[in-house]
Amino acid sequence: DADVTQTPRNRITKTGKRIMLECSQTKGHDRMYWYRQDPGLGLRLIYYSFDVKDINKGEISDGYSVSRQAQAKFSLSLESAIPNQTALYFCATSVREGQDTQYFGPGTRLTVL
């Protein structure tokens, strides 16, 4: 079984709809991250969490919110989806902060029409 799972894997939605992307991990890591990937822009950090009570904005948090329901679960929400949020979204975990390996999920491909 995969250590970091994401649901759904693909989602097509319409402008203005609320969308939630979910991430679960069995690695026992405290640190979790949400990234979005766009061609030519690489991976950009949306939000990160170092434990259930600690949530921080990344470089592109506008239009997104997150919830850390438990050590193993970290959800990303788009309150009112817009077309420029069409992207590939990745959840990741790590044992420690920046100088440690990040373990990525398989990604969610989101299309906003």
Add this chain to the structure above:
Amino acid sequence: QQQVKQSPQSLIVQKGGISIINCAYENTAFDYFPWYQQFPGKGPALLIAIRPDVSEKKEGRFTISFNKSAKQFSLHIMDSQPGDSATYFCAAPSGGYQKVTFGTGTKLQVIP
């Protein structure tokens, strides 16, 4: 905010050739520079990383070269194989070392 500049954006190499991807960073008080490899339909996975006590690290056909004074590091793939075709991301620590900033990625295609 750390900036990481990665080049080239895409690269085509013949089987058996050497693939070279370069990254430049701005500032870091600590040195930890990982490279991630991503195959289509998959999430990125750590390929190789270098820490401050060495200027070069080799793992099989993959080598990181690190130039601290120039604030640059590069990934060399020797004897490139079609199975190496993937997107490669460099990264550098940022945000007081709480997270990493990724480069923009290099799509490598190794042709037979």
